[in-house]
Every structure is written in C-alpha cells, then in structure tokens.
Amino acid sequence: MGRDIIALDDLTINNVGVLKKINEVTVGTNYPQSWYDSILKSSDSIVKLAYYSEIPIGGMKAKTFNNSQSKSNFQEVISSNISNKTPNCVYIESFAILKAYQSLGVGSKLLTWLIEETKSRFIHEIIVHLHTDNKKAIEWFEKKGFKQLTEIKDYYKDQGLENPDAYLHSLTV
Amino acid sequence: MVVGKKGIPIISNKEDANFREALKLFDSKQYKKALKLIDLNLKKNSNHAESLALKGNLILNLPANGENKESDSLSYINKAIAKDSSNYLVDHLIGIYYRSKENYFEASKWLKLSLDNGSPNKAILRDLSFMQVHLRDYKSLKESRQIYLEHQPGYRANWTGLAIAQYLNNELTNSINTLSKIEDIITPHLNASDLYEHNECTLFKNKIYGELKDYSKALEVLEGDESKILDKLSYLEYRAKYLLMMDDKKSASKIYRALIKRNPDNVAYYNLLELSLDTINKPVETRVKLYEKLSNFYPKSDPPKFLPLTFIPSTNPIFETKVKEYLIPQLIKGVPALFVNVKPLYKNQSKSEIIEKVVLEFVDNELPNIQNPTVSVWTNYYLSQHYLYKKELIKAMEYINIAITHSPTLVELYIIKSRILKHENKIAEAMEVMNEGRELDLQDRFINSKATKYMLRNNCVNEAIDTISLFTKLDEGTINGCKDLHIMQVNWILIESGEAYNRLYSHYKLQLESQENDTDKEEIQELVEIYKGLSLKRFQSVLKNFEIFYADQYDFHSYCMRRGTPRDYIDLIKWEDKIHSTPVYIRALKGLTNLYFELYEEQKGTPPTDDDIQVKKINKKQKKAQVQANKKRQEFATRVESEKDDSDPFGINLINNLLSDDILTKLYELYKPLIVEGKDLLLTWESLFKIYLYQGKYVLALSAIKNFHKLLNNNGTTTTTTKHCKIISNMLIALSDTLNSDIDVNPAIKKVVEKGIISSYPDFEK
Numbered sequence: 001m002g003r004d005i006i007a008l009d010d011l012t013i014n015n016v017g018v019l020k021k022i023n024e025v026t027v028g029t030n031y032p033q034s035w036y037d038s039i040l041k042s043s044d045s046i047v048k049l050a051y052y053s054e055i056p057i058g059g060m061k062a063k064t065f066n067n068s069q070s071k072s073n074f075q076e077v078i079s080s081n082i083s084n085k086t087p088n089c090v091y092i093e094s095f096a097i098l099k100a101y102q103s104l105g106v107g108s109k110l111l112t113w114l115i116e117e118t119k120s121r122f123i124h125e126i127i128v129h130l131h132t133d134n135k136k137a138i139e140w141f142e143k144k145g146f147k148q149l150t151e152i153k154d155y156y157k158d159q160g161l162e163n164p165d166a167y168l169h170s171l172t173v
Numbered sequence: 174m175v176v177g178k179k180g181i182p183i184i185s186n187k188e189d190a191n192f193r194e195a196l197k198l199f200d201s202k203q204y205k206k207a208l209k210l211i212d213l214n215l216k217k218n219s220n221h222a223e224s225l226a227l228k229g230n231l232i233l234n235l236p237a238n239g240e241n242k243e244s245d246s247l248s249y250i251n252k253a254i255a256k257d258s259s260n261y262l263v264d265h266l267i268g269i270y271y272r273s274k275e276n277y278f279e280a281s282k283w284l285k286l287s288l289d290n291g292s293p294n295k296a297i298l299r300d301l302s303f304m305q306v307h308l309r310d311y312k313s314l315k316e317s318r319q320i321y322l323e324h325q326p327g328y329r330a331n332w333t334g335l336a337i338a339q340y341l342n343n344e345l346t347n348s349i350n351t352l353s354k355i356e357d358i359i360t361p362h363l364n365a366s367d368l369y370e371h372n373e374c375t376l377f378k379n380k381i382y383g384e385l386k387d388y389s390k391a392l393e394v395l396e397g398d399e400s401k402i403l404d405k406l407s408y409l410e411y412r413a414k415y416l417l418m419m420d421d422k423k424s425a426s427k428i429y430r431a432l433i434k435r436n437p438d439n440v441a442y443y444n445l446l447e448l449s450l451d452t453i454n455k456p457v458e459t460r461v462k463l464y465e466k467l468s469n470f471y472p473k474s475d476p477p478k479f480l481p482l483t484f485i486p487s488t489n490p491i492f493e494t495k496v497k498e499y500l501i502p503q504l505i506k507g508v509p510a511l512f513v514n515v516k517p518l519y520k521n522q523s524k525s526e527i528i529e530k531v532v533l534e535f536v537d538n539e540l541p542n543i544q545n546p547t548v549s550v551w552t553n554y555y556l557s558q559h560y561l562y563k564k565e566l567i568k569a570m571e572y573i574n575i576a577i578t579h580s581p582t583l584v585e586l587y588i589i590k591s592r593i594l595k596h597e598n599k600i601a602e603a604m605e606v607m608n609e610g611r612e613l614d615l616q617d618r619f620i621n622s623k624a625t626k627y628m629l630r631n632n633c634v635n636e637a638i639d640t641i642s643l644f645t646k647l648d649e650g651t652i653n654g655c656k657d658l659h660i661m662q663v664n665w666i667l668i669e670s671g672e673a674y675n676r677l678y679s680h681y682k683l684q685l686e687s688q689e690n691d692t693d694k695e696e697i698q699e700l701v702e703i704y705k706g707l708s709l710k711r712f713q714s715v716l717k718n719f720e721i722f723y724a725d726q727y728d729f730h731s732y733c734m735r736r737g738t739p740r741d742y743i744d745l746i747k748w749e750d751k752i753h754s755t756p757v758y759i760r761a762l763k764g765l766t767n768l769y770f771e772l773y774e775e776q777k778g779t780p781p782t783d784d785d786i787q788v789k790k791i792n793k794k795q796k797k798a799q800v801q802a803n804k805k806r807q808e809f810a811t812r813v814e815s816e817k818d819d820s821d822p823f824g825i826n827l828i829n830n831l832l833s834d835d836i837l838t839k840l841y842e843l844y845k846p847l848i849v850e851g852k853d854l855l856l857t858w859e860s861l862f863k864i865y866l867y868q869g870k871y872v873l874a875l876s877a878i879k880n881f882h883k884l885l886n887n888n889g890t891t892t893t894t895t896k897h898c899k900i901i902s903n904m905l906i907a908l909s910d911t912l913n914s915d916i917d918v919n920p921a922i923k924k925v926v927e928k929g930i931i932s933s934y935p936d937f938e939k
Contacts, residue, residue, distance in 0.1 A: 005545075017612040018582050025581050053507060053547045056582045056613075100546045100579045 006109050007051045011059070013040055018049060019059040019094075026096040028131065029074060029159050035093075046090060046117055050097065050106045058097035060110045062090050064123060074129065074156050074166070090118045092128040111144055115173050124173055129155060132165045146171045188214050192223050199227060204235045222257035225249050226266035233273055246270070261292035268297075275724060277304040285313075295324040302334065303730040306746070311341045329355055329367075330734040333374060337739055341746070345381050352378040370737030372403040377739040379411060388418040406435070417449055425449040437471035443480055457485055461495070479514065487523040496524075497531050504535065505543070507551040509585055512558040519562055532556060550580045557589050561596065569593050584610050584620055591627060604631045611640070618644060629669040632676055635812060641666060652811055659815045662718045664757045671711030671764055678704035696802075703823045707813060709768050709831075710824030714815060715761035716843070719752055753846040759856060762843060766860050769831070769840045773867065776832050837868050855884060862904055871912055871926045878904045879933060905930060905937050 011019060016036050023031055039045050039061060050058035064087035092114070097106050118126055128146065130138050142148075146169040155166035191210045198207035208231045214224040229249035232242060250270050253263050264287035271280035281304040284297050298321035305314040318338040322331045332355035339348035352374060363371055375398045382391035392415040395408070402408045413428035426449035432442045443464075447453050452460050460481065467477040478499055485492045496518075503511045519525045532555060540549055553576035560569035573590045580586070587610025594603035604627040611617070611624040621644060628637035638653045645654025645661070658666050681700045688694045726749050733742035752758065810822040821827060831839065841864050844857065851857040858881035865874035878901060885897050909930060912923055930937060 012616075014615040015613070017614070021581050021613060053545065055547055055550070055580055057580065098580065098582070100549075104546075 005053050006104070006106050007054075008048050008109065008113055009051060009056075011039065011047045011049055015049065015056070016040070018056045019047075019061065022057070022059045022096050022098060023094055026098060027094060028134075028161060029156060031094065044087065046114065048110060048113060050110050052101050052104065052106060057101040058106045058110060059094070060092065060096075060114060061094045062092045062114060062126075064090055064121060067091075067125070067127070074159065087121070088123060088125065090114070090121075090123055090126045092126065095128070107140065108144075115171075118173055125170060126173060127168060127170045129166045129168055131156060131161070131163070132167055133161075133163050138167065138169075141169050141171075144171070188218055188221050188224070192221070192227065195224075195227060199231065202234075204231050207231055208235065220256055222253045222260055222263045223266070225256060226253035226263045226270070229253065230266055230270050230273070233270065258286075259290055261287040261290040264290055265292060265294065265297060268300075272300070272304070275727075277307050277727075280304055281308065281310070281313075295321060298324070299731075302338070303727065306338075306341070306730050307727055309750075311338065314338045315342050315344075329359055329370065329374070329737065333377075333737060333739055334734050336377070337734075337742065340381060340739075340743065345385050349378055349381050349385075352381075368403060371401055373737050373740060375401045376404060376407055376411070377743075380740060383411065383415065386418075388415045391415050392419065406432075409435075413445065413449070417445070422449045422451060433467070433471070437467075437474040438476060440476045440480070443467070443476050457489060457491070460484060461491060475514070482515070482518055482524075487521060487527055492524070493527050493531065496528055500528065500531060501535055501539070504532070504552050504555060505545075505548055507547050509551070509554075511551070512555050512562075516562070525559075525563070529559060532559070546579070550576050550583060550586075553579070554583075554586060554589065557593070561589065561593055564596070566593055566597055582613055584613050584617055586610070587613075588620060588623060591623070595627070595630075600627075600631050604628055604633070608640075615643060625666070626669055629666075629673045632673045632680075634670055634673050634677075637666075637670075637673075638812070655812065656814060656816055659714060662721070664715050664718055667711050667715045667718075668757055668760050668764075671708050671715070671761065674704045674708035674711060675764055675768075678708055699806075702825060702828075703809075705768070706821075706824030706828050708764065708824075709827055710815065710821075712761045712764045712768070713824075713827065715757060716765070719755070719758050722752055723749055751850050753850040754854065759851070759854060762847075763856055765843065766840065766856075769836055770863065772828065772831050773836045773840075776836060837864055840864055841868075852880070853884060853887075855881060858884065859900070859904075862908075866908060866911055869915065869918065871908065871918070871922060872929070874908055875926050875929045875933075878908070902937070905934060 016039065019039075020031075020036055039047055042063070044063045044065065046062040046064065048060050049056050050060075052058075066087050067089040095107070095110070097110075114126065118124075126146075127149075128141060129152070130141060132138075132151065138148075149168045149170050152166050152168060154164045156164040191214045195207040195210040195214075198204070198210070208228070211224045211228050211231065214221050215228065218224075226249070229246045232246040232249065235242075250267055254267065257263055264283050268280045268283035268287060271277070271283060274280075281301055284301045284304070287294075288297055288301070298317045302314055302317040302321065305311075305317060315335070315338040318331075318335040322335045325331055332351055336348045336351040339345075339351060356371075356374065356378070359367075359371075379391060379395050379398065382394055385391070392412065395402075395411055395415065399408065409428055409432055413425045413432065416422075416425035416428065426446060429442055429446040429449055432439070433446060436442070447460070447463070450463070452463060464477045464481045468474075471477060481495055482492070482499060485495060500511070500515070503514075508514075515528065518528065532552065536552060536556075540552060543549075553572045557569045557572035557576065560566070560572065570590070570593050573586060573593060576583070577586050577590065587606055591603045591607040591610070594600075594606060604624075607620070607624045607627045611620045614620070621640060625637045625641040628634075628640060638655055638658075641658065642654035645657040647654060648656070651657075678701060681697050681704060685694065685697045685701055688697055726745060729742060729745055733739065733745070810819075814822045840860075844851075844861055844864065847854065847857045848861070858877045862874050862877035862881065865871070865877055881904070882901055908926070912918060912926060
C-alpha cells in the first residue's frame with residue numbers, strides 16, 4: 001500500500017454532518033447546531049477531519065483567539081465570538097476519535113498537524129479544557145507535552161454531567 | 174433547402190414571380206418579408222394555391238402573434254388543398270407544413286403526392302425516406318431509397334441508405350450486394366476521413382453475412398476485409414463467433430484467449446472460451462484448473478476467481494475452500510460491494526449456508542487477531558446483508574447496529590439499516606435513517622437519490638423534491654428543481670412522485686368520506702382534486718418523455734447515414750421498437766389506467782352540468798380565509814410546476830379535458846403500441862379486456878382473456894395459480910354478465926362470444 005492508511009482532509013459544507021456525528025457519539029458535551037453552522041463561516045476556525053482506510057473517524061476543531069480575556073465556563077467559550085485583537089493562542093474546542101479507532105495514531109497525526117498549523121499562524125500556545133474525569137484524555141495530552149494550568153470549577157455546568165469540573169491544559173509550541 | 178431551382182416552374186406572371194421570391198425568403202427563414210409578398214399576391218388573387226400553402230407555413234413559423242396560430246395556419250393549408258391539390262408545389266408545401274408539426278403520416282402522404290404529381294425535386298425523396306422509416310413503412314422506404322440512389326449515386330450515404338432499407342425489409346442478400354457494390358467503387362478513392370465510415374460499412378456487411386448463417390462465407394469475407402476494419406474488437410468477436418459456429422473450436426479458443434487478454438473483466442469471454450474448449454461438460458476439477466491458470470495470468474480480475482463458485486457444486490469440498498479464498502481477502506480489504514458480487518450464488522441455498530459458515534468462522538477465529546478496525550465493520554455489514562437476503566430481519570438488524578455503533582460515520586451502513594426497516598414495513602423510520610446517512614455526506618449522489626426515493630415512498634413529496642434539488646439546476650426565481658427534473662427526464666422521480674400523489678389522493682378521498690364538517694370537507698375536497706390531478710400529471714409526464722425518446726430518433730435517420738454508422742443505427746431502431754415495454758413506462762401506464770377507469774366511472778355517473786359553478790355570497794371573514802387559501806395554493810403551485818409558467822400546475826385541466834373526452838378511446842390509444850411490444854405483459858391484456866368490455870367489443874374482450882391465459886401458461890407456471898384463476902373467472906363472469914345485460918348487442922355477436930366462452934372454457938358455468 002503506497003498510501004498511508006490514516007489521512008487528514010478538510011471540512012466542507014457537505015461533510016459537516018460527519019464532525020457532528022463523531023462528536024455526538026464520542027464527546028460527552030453537546031455542541032449546538034449554530035456552532036457547526038459557524039465553523040465554515042468564521043476565519044478563526046482551524047478544523048480537520050481524520051480518515052482511517054477512507055472512513056471518516058476523527059475530527060478536530062480549534063480556533064484562534066486572544067487569551068487576555070479568559071472564560072470561566074464551557075458555554076461561554078463555545079459561544080464567544082470575541083477578539084478583534086491579534087490572536088495569540090489556539091484553543092481546541094473539540095478533539096474526538098471514534099472509540100474503535102483510538103490508539104492507532106490518528107490523534108497524534110491530528111495534533112501534529114495542529115501544531116504545524118499553529119506555528120504557521122505565528123502563534124505559540126495551544127490550550128484545551130479537559131473534563132477532570134476524562135483520565136484517558138488527560139493522560140494523552142500530558143504525554144504529548146501539555147501542562148495543566150488550572151482547575152476550573154463548574155466549567156461543564158450546563159452539560160448535565162455528574163462532575164462539572166475541568167482542567168485547563170496548555171502546550172507551548 | 175426545400176425547393177431547389179429545378180422545382181420552380183417557368184415564370185408566367187407577376188404572382189408567380191412574387192411567389193418565387195417569397196419561397197426563397199422562406200428557405201432563408203425570412204418569414205416576415207416572405208409574408209409581405211404573399212399577402213400582396215393574395216390581395217390580387219385570393220385563389221393562388223401556392224401562395225395559400227406558403228402562407229400556412231409562414232404563419233406556423235412566425236413567432237406567435239395571437240392565440241389562433243395553429244388553426245389560422247391550418248385554415249390556409251386547407252384552402253390551398255381545396256384550390257389545387259394536384260399542384261406539386263402545393264403538395265410539397267403541405268408536406269413541409271405537416272413535417273414541422275411532426276405529423277409524419279400526413280407529411281409523407283403529401284410529399285409522396287408531390288412526387289406523383291411530377292415534382293422534379295428529388296430531394297423530397299430523402300425527406301420522405303426519413304418519414305417512412307420513422308413510421309416503419311419499410312416497403313415504401315425501399316422504393317424511395319432506390320429512386321433517390323438512382324438520382325444521386327455519387328454519395329456513399331445513399332448506398333448505405335438503400336442497404337439499410339433492404340436490410341429492414343429482410344432482403345439480406347440484396348443488402349449485401351448494395352454494400353459490396355459501393356465498397357468496390359469507392360475503395361480506390363478513399364480519403365483518411367472516410368476510413369471510419371468504410372470500416373463501419375464493411376462490418377455492417379459482415380454482420381449481415383453472419384445473420385445469413387453462412388459462416389464460412391462470412392469468415393472468408395471478414396478475413397479478406399481485415400485491412401479495412403479499424404474496429405479490431407468487433408473483428409475478433411465476429412471471427413471467434415464464426416469459427417465457433419463452424420465447429421473450429423480450437424481456432425476459436427485462441428481468439429477468445431486473445432479477447433480475455435484485451436479485457437480480462439468481461440465474463441462473457443470466459444464463458445465463450447469454455448464453450449470453445451468444450452470444458453463445460455468436463456469434470457469440475459478440470460474446469461477449476463483452467464480458471465486457476467487464468468487467475469494466475471490475470472490476478473487483478475474478478476471473473477476467473479468468481480466463476481468457479483458458480484459451477485462447483487456445493488456438495489464438492491472444493492467449494493468451501495474456493496469460497497473462502499474468494500471472500501476472506503475481500504472482507505479484509507473492505508470491499509463494499511462484496512455481497513452484491515456473491516449474491517448470484519445465493520440462489521443456491523446450500524451455497525448460501527456454506528458462505529454463512531465461512532464468514533461466521535472468520536468472525537470467530539480470525540477477526541479478533543486483526544488490527545485494522547474497518548475489517549469488523551465490513552464483515553458485520555456483509556452479515557447484515559446476508560441475513561437481510563435470507564429475510565432474517567432481526568439478525569440483520571443486530572449486525573448492522575453493531576456496525577453503526579462501531580463506525581457511525583460510514584454512509585453505506587445507513588442504507589442497509591434503512592432497507593431492513595423498509596422490509597419491516599417501518600417506512601417512516603426507514604426514511605429517517607436514510608436521511609441520517611445522507612446528512613453525513615451531502616455530496617454522495619447515491620444516498621441522496623435513495624433518501625429522495627424513501628421520502629417519496631413515505632409520501633413526503635415536498636421534502637423529497639427539496640432533497641434531490643441539491644443535485645438539480647436551480648434557475649433564478651425557482652424554489653426547487655421540479656422543472657429541471659422534468660427537463661432532464663428523470664423518470665424515476667416522476668413515477669415515484671406520481672405514485673406518492675396517488676396514495677395521497679386515495680388517503681384524502683377516504684378522509685373525505687368520513688368527514689362531517691362542511692368547511693373541512695371543502696378543504697379536503699380540494700386536496701383530493703389536486704392530488705388526483707398531480708398524480709395524473711406526473712404519470713403522463715413519464716409517457717411524454719417516452720414520446721420524446723421516440724421523436725428524437727428522427728434526427729438519426731439522416732445523421733447515421735451521413736456518419737456511416739449503420740450497425741448502431743439498426744440497434745437504435747430495434748430499441749425504439751420496444752421502448753413501450755420499458756418497466757417504468759409500464760408502471761406509469763398502470764397508474765394512469767386506474768385513474769382513467771375511475772374517471773370513466775365518474776363520467777358515466779354524472780352527466781356534465783354547468784350549474785356546478787355557484788356564486789356563493791361570501792362574508793368578510795370567509796373572504797379573508799379565501800385569500801389566505803389562495804395564497805397557500807399559489808405557493809404550492811410554484812413547488813409543483815413542471816414547466817416555466819405552467820398554466821396547469823395541478824393537472825386539474827388535464828382531468829377536466831379527459832372528462833369531456835372519450836376516455837376509453839384515449840386509454841386504448843395508450844395501449845395500442847403494447848398489443849405488439851407488450852404482448853408478454855399481463856397488464857396489457859387485463860386492461861385491454863376492461864377497455865373492450867366497456868366499449869362493447871365483446872369478441873375482442875374474449876380474445877384478451879385468452880391472451881391473458883396463454884401468457885400465464887407460457888410463463889412456466891404450468892398450473893395457473895389460484896389468484897390468477899380467480900382473475901380469469903372474474904373476467905369471464907364480467908363478460909357474460911355484461912353481454913346478457915346489453916340489450917343493444919348484435920345477436921350474432923352474442924352467440925359467437927357465448928360459443929367462444931364455452932369452447933375455450935368448458936368448465937365455466939354461468
């Protein structure tokens with residue numbers, strides 16, 4: 001096989017449904033339809049789909065922003081459309097791989113791409129909120145070099161989770 | 174183009190000079206100027222027949238300047254006929270008039286008359302021959318072609334034209350002679366640009382030799398012509414076929430091997446190779462060996478791997494080994510079409526059981542050790558289709574759900590799940606699941622069509638049209654692709670829409686019967702009318718498309734001669750001769766038949782009256798409601814328009830026109846082509862029986878029953894099923910009842926039919 005079995009591809013208006021499906025079945029949090037609708041419209045979006053053997057199985061959505069204003073919960077973050085200031089930070093909003101396709105190197109490939117993309121935009125920080133119960137994700141991001149900055153209480157308050165707290169992790173690139 | 178210089182009589186007076194000038198203008202499409210001259214002529218002499226005939230043509234060709242264009246132009250044509258129908262110029266112009274109206278029957282009649290009345294314009298023959306072949310009047314076609322060739326022997330197309338006419342008249346030897354003659358004449362004078370035509374005509378000639386079944390002669394000619402033939406594939410195919418027919422199997426087998434080398438994916442070549450190697454009756458092992466060798470030669474081709482599975486009996490242990498070798502690599506590779514590929518084997522139940530065993534063993538023993546997660550998805554996908562085929566729906570659903578949980582982004586899975594739901598009769602859920610799959614990839618045309626179809630099956634016509642409209646052209650100012658779907662002749666959408674509207678019509682009709690409230694009743698009544706009309710309209714649009722398919726061949730009568738493609742032309746003619754038995758046409762006709770009979774009952778029940786139109790006094794509130802209803806109706810109309818500025822968006826006029834017409838005759842017209850093309854369809858005779866019965870044509874009705882019966886026996890079911898027996902006996906009862914209650918029937922006919930019933934169906938007791 002000449003081609004890599006894992007491939008990345010752009011999100012288009014025609015396959016937004018795939019990202020939505022992946023998030024629905026893997027991530028515990030809900031993203032409103034308006035969030036999906038805005039992905040392709042806003043210029044601060046950084047988004048990519050991952051394919052395994054030509055089946056779409058992972059998706060990542062981040063955005064650039066200026067982190068002088070910090071957000072205190074999930075709802076605010078995903079609905080904010082702030083910053084006309086120069087962005088100095090990339091924030092990962094969603095990062096998901098279908099369960100059956102985890103531990104195959106797909107996430108690494110997505111993250112490597114994101115790091116390159118971040119650098120190409122002259123940005124040197126990537127941050128992500130992680131649910132405090134999501135040990136697997138925390139371990140994974142820390143293995144990739146992310147450092148825990150703070151713990152935020154009630155971050156996922158409106159998501160109906162048993163434990164609404166989150167960590168904020170960051171990676172300098 | 175129309176009347177050459179030779180066609181113009183000697184100028185005798187001013188009128189004729191004017192006419193000649195006008196004719197020239199007509200030929201160069203300057204209709205307005207021509208009309209001025211003609212009007213001048215007619216002012217002076219209103220009896221000038223040529224001018225009248227030309228005026229009829231001019232009015233028809235000028236942009237509409239009033240609503241009576243059609244009848245206006247026709248009245249001039251008729252006047253011209255009355256004045257002087259023996260004038261060949263007049264005849265020719267009338268012929269041209271009918272040709273523009275695509276009435277080729279009339280047109281050919283007048284063109285013929287023009288020639289008979291001494292027209293020196295031989296180009297008429299060419300036009301005439303196009304019409305004659307269009308009307309399938311092969312005998313006259315040959316005559317026209319013959320005379321035209323004598324007149325213009327310098328063009329190869331005219332020779333080919335005669336050869337085709339002879340071929341269509343089944344004069345195969347004459348056809349060959351014509352082709353050979355021109356071939357000999359033209360060979361020394363060929364240019365590079367003529368070589369393709371030369372090649373096609375040579376092969377046409379050879380094809381006819383083949384049809385004469387004199388294979389050694391055909392082979393001899395073919396080999397002699399080899400240097401002329403550019404189409405090497407046909408050359409090889411013809412050659413191998415002749416050798417096979419002459420029982421020179423060894424030579425044939427060599428050519429089939431060469432053909433397989435050219436295209437190792439063509440199943441037919443493998444079958445023919447076996448035929449020429451005489452292996453079909455040899456032991457299975459021998460045949461398997463043959464295919465193993467071929468498979469080594471062509472490792473990327475499917476047929477040499479698959480074909481052995483079709484002939485190895487399931488009882489032979491090789492079958493399991495071979496089926497494993499075929500299935501497992503493809504499961505591992507993740508071939509989505511795997512089930513479709515092996516489906517032909519499922520006709521044999523014990524083969525299907527072995528396949529099931531092989532796949533389940535794979536799941537138990539090998540799958541757990543496979544790293545690639547997609548293998549399990551494709552395997553579960555396969556098993557789901559396997560159980561769906563076996564109608565074990567619960568198992569099928571289990572497997573597809575496992576696959577969907579595992580890889581919920583794979584579109585194919587939703588298609589199968591939806592199909593399982595359809596088989597469980599959960600049509601609404603099936604539609605939702607299909608749409609869920611569609612939303613994963615809006616670019617996927619296949620699932621878009623499937624989702625559209627399932628919406629239509631669920632009577633959601635508006636949603637369906639909106640969905641398919643992602644793939645249609647959207648003109649400015651249109652809200653969906655409905656018009657484009659008509660222009661693009663998307664028959665499957667039209668037929669499914671027609672059937673969906675028909676179900677909606679039946680639904681509201683039932684609701685109407687149980688409705689008490691008067692205002693609601695009015696509203697539902699309107700829906701009943703609209704859906705009935707829309708259903709009729711969509712069905713008719715399918716039929717219309719087929720009319721266009723037929724009309725479109727007209728251009729090819731000249732095009733194929735000019736391009737020199739007689740073989741394809743003959744195929745086209747043969748295809749056109751049976752288009753009315755195309756399944757989608759039959760489906761549309763079936764839908765129409767039911768509606769026509771319903772309308773016929775309606776017509777019989779209520780004599781047409783005019784006092785339906787009542788001017789009711791409306792108060793303000795009602796008026797407001799009416800305005801709103803009108804607005805809604807208008808909006809609905811823009812959704813369902815089949816053409817721009819559709820004057821009858823709901824098909825209500827279609828229905829009213831039918832009601833004021835002879836419905837049975839109209840319906841009979843639709844069935845007329847099927848008496849030949851659809852003689853093998855039960856629907857043809859069932860419907861014709863009903864039409865004849867209502868028309869009081871009892872002898873024909875009886876013969877329709879007999880044809881229906883004969884067809885059942887021919888279909889292989891030696892013992893007619895009880896359901897069909899009942900249909901036949903119901904037909905007989907209806908026939909004899911109608912016959913007995915018909916007081917106007919001719920006693921002789923009554924006797925003939927009664928006798929006919931007794932002699933054909935002695936068991937039938939009144």
